[in-house]
Amino acid sequence: MDQLLNLDGILHIELLGGQARALLMRSTSMVEAARRTHQTSRVATAALGRMMTATALMAVSLKGEKNRLSVTIKGDGPLGTMIAAANAQCDVKGWVQNPQVDLPRRPDGKLAVGDAVGRKGVLTVVKDLGMREPYVGQVNLVSGEIGEDFAMYFTASEQTPSLVSLGVLTSQTVESAGGLIVQMLPGADEAAIRSVEMSAPMFENISRTLKDMTLEEAAKDLFSHLEMRVLESRVPRFRCDCSRERMEKALISLGRAELTQMIDEARKGIDVERDGTIALMCQFCRRSRRFTADDLQALLDQAVSPT
Ligand SMILES: [Zn+2]
Incomplete structure (x- = not known):
């Protein structure tokens, strides 16, 4: 063609x-x-x-x-x-x-x-x-x-x-x-x-x-x-404009209760990948980004005490 x-x-x-x-x-x-x-x-x-x-x-x-x-x-x-x-x-x-x-x-x-x-x-x-x-x-x-x-x-x-x-x-x-x-x-x-x-x-x-x-x-x-x-x-x-930073902002906006629950579950090994991380997928491009429980904890700390 x-x-x-x-x-x-x-x-x-x-x-x-x-x-x-x-x-x-x-x-x-x-x-x-x-x-x-x-x-x-x-x-x-x-x-x-x-x-x-x-x-x-x-x-x-x-x-x-x-x-x-x-x-x-x-x-x-x-x-x-x-x-x-x-x-x-x-x-x-x-x-x-x-x-x-x-x-x-x-x-x-x-x-x-x-x-x-x-x-x-x-x-x-x-x-x-x-x-x-x-x-x-x-x-x-x-x-x-x-x-x-x-x-x-x-x-x-x-x-x-x-x-x-x-x-x-x-x-x-x-x-x-x-x-x-x-x-x-x-x-x-x-x-x-x-x-x-x-x-x-x-x-x-x-x-x-x-x-x-x-x-x-x-x-x-x-x-x-x-x-x-x-x-x-x-x-x-x-083309999707998603990024890790944007995903972090979305996680923070979930609020303290939900983020805390995610961290607890990740530490218990619920819904985690083989390497222990949580994979979060962008709904538009289906690209996954991985977060460890510590990554999420850092976001929670940010959310609780913004600097
Ligand atoms: Zn995307």
């Missing part, structure tokens, strides 16, 4: 002289990395992949270097809770509560993402923009298909009517994944709105569109009739 077809990327595109904008992304490698990390079923790969793709696209709009955002979808379907988070560099991580749950395909051959996620529930976005309080927006799920749910979020919570198309094609591995968000910008006239609306059918099946084209070719295919101008391009990655 052409090497370029494998590369993930995001294009930020101006349309119609600034009356609208589009964010177009190929996320095949990112979603495949998530699939391998979490050993997700096909439907879980599609659900988490769509969600991580939309989260990466939202991260393009983060202005400050240290800004970050997270999206949580709590649906009433068998996949349980899903979380995706991204920073301003478009490093994305994701997690799904029940990654192995799978459902038969729908009669039309598509993956039953809505049934797996659940049709009732909430989508919550938390943006840390370096202010004292984070920005929090929440909407009820529309269908659990993820794309429609994000479209509702942009329209209802950010007052930005948006077309959202997300797609993941999977066989054993991820064959093609990608996403597209088209947003009207303030001051758009009726003609511009109509032009974008009439193009909407072209934006469906985005993972298929991207399968046999480079990102640039796909952009031309989708937007050349809308006076497209590429403003910037980004390289998103599946």
